Amino acid sequence: MPPGGPFGPPPRRLGLFSSPSGIRAAALNATGLGGGYFYLRRWPFFAAALTVTVGLLVTAALTGAADNLLVWVPILLAWFAAAAVHGLFAGRASDERTLAGGGQAPKGALPLLTAGGLALALVAGLTAVWQTGEWRLRVADAAHARGECGPDEAVALYGAVENGFQLSFSPSLMDRARAGAEACALLDGAQRQVAAEDYERALDTYGAYFAHTASRWEDSDGEVADIHLSYAAGLAETADAEYTGAVTPGYEEAMRRAHEIYTVIPVDYEGTAAAGKVPQALTDLYELGTDELDAEYWCDGYDQIEVFRDLDWSLAPEISERIGEERPQAALKCGWEAVDGGKFDRADTMVDVLEADYADYEAEDVEKMVVHIGAGRMEAEMDELTSWGSSEFDTESYGSSGSDDFVFEITNHTPYDMRFLYVGPDRVHGEVSVGPCDDCDVYPADSPPGIDGCFGDGEVLEVALAPGDYRIVVGYGSFDSEPMEANASLGSGGYNETCYYLTEE
Secondary structure (H helix, E strand, O other): OOOOOOOOOOOOOOOOOHHHHHHHHHHHHHOOHHHHHHHOOOOOHHHHHHHHHHHHHHHHHHHOOOOHHHHHHHHHHHHHHHHHHHHHHHHHHHHHHHOOOOOOOOOOOHHHHHHHHHHHHHHHHHHHHHHHHHHHHHHHHHHHHHOOOOOOOOOHHHHHHHHHHHHHOHHHHHHHHHHHHHHHHHHHHHHHHHOOOOOHHHHOOOOOOHOOOOOOEEEEEEHHHHHHHHHHHHHHHHHHHHHOOOHHHHHHHHHHHHHHHHHHHHHHHOOOHHHHHHHHHHHHHHHOHHHHHHHHOOHHHHHHHHHHOOOOOOHHHHHHHHHHHHHHHHHHHHHHHHOOOOOOOHHHHHHHHHHHHHHOOOOOHHHHHHHHHHHHHHHHHHHOOOOOOOOEEOOOOOOOOOOOOOEEEEEEEOOEEEEEEEOOOHEEEEEEEOOOOOOOOOOOOOOOOOHHHHHHHEEEEEEEEEEEEEEEEEEEEEOOOOOOOEEEEEEEOOOHHHEEEEOOO
């Protein structure tokens, strides 16, 4: 029996890299398309390899291969390597069977060339996906640059790039698509806010948009500058509509904010049509914000001027001149308005303003106002002192004063201080007081002091008043007892000498 038994010698084992079919199958399988199995006519393996590759690519596309390179690149490389290694073994087995049957292992170069072509096709396909994604991104950027950022415009194009080109394996492409979508959404939001006349939010959104690294649209026609102009005008108009006759913190904030926005436009948007409208807009703002002056509500008008007084009017210098003219006028008229209304603290404030800032403006009228303020306060005190009643004060003349003045000599025969308050012609006013009588007391009602006793003991209060009409209030101590009051016309040279004492009720 020949060596090897009845079936002949065992087949010779080929080296793994000595098998021509193994090399060719490995090269074809390394493309990931299962070409080695097709070459070996191992149809089930070919179908399985093609299914796995397609499944991996679909899964990679759906789960974000470009965003997970460290996951998907190793997986795909491992699969291609495994397919290539298995192709080596499958090809060697095929060659061994061929050689055992007396055949020859294939030596043609076509499978290797085919493998190279498939590899190039795979690279070209992935590159095509990448470049198509780049092209779609450029289309989206172009729409973005035109300001077409609606949901069905650039934003949709950016979304298509992010969702449809994950197999580009380009993280940069994905990042740029997402950033473009974010910026475009901001621009679309700002445009919607402008359409809704929500200018404050629109300006904030535009600011966020221009600060975004992926912004593409440029305000070439001055749209944002126009929005600033509209926003400032809207602030002023709303504040004026809500004005109820008093400058509130909200009113002041709105008017000053409008001024701030107007003055920013020529700086940030130089050369735009809106920048050229700013001087007139500032003039309109001042006129709207001081409209109480036109109605001659002087105190309200003065308060409105104060809102604008310390602002920069270099873009409308005539407003600075108007403030210089209108502020002292309003302060003076407001002072008189306050005097007439009994608001003496407000009148004092106007006097302080005029004396501090406009010392030469209507100085005589200001001095007159000071007198009227004092008289008004004096009368207010008289009203309070007599609010619970008063008795008549004797203003008859019982002799001659020896001068042009009407002279009162009043003996205070009481244990309390005596106060003599008066307001007279041209609002002249004053208060004279004397101390108590230390040896005097409050007498029983049926036992008053005699004339000699009354005049002989007590402090004498002397007042000399120019002729004219007067209101006089006289009282004791803190005016716990009923004061005396008179509205009298005092003649020239009159003389009144009286003595007053208190009795128990």
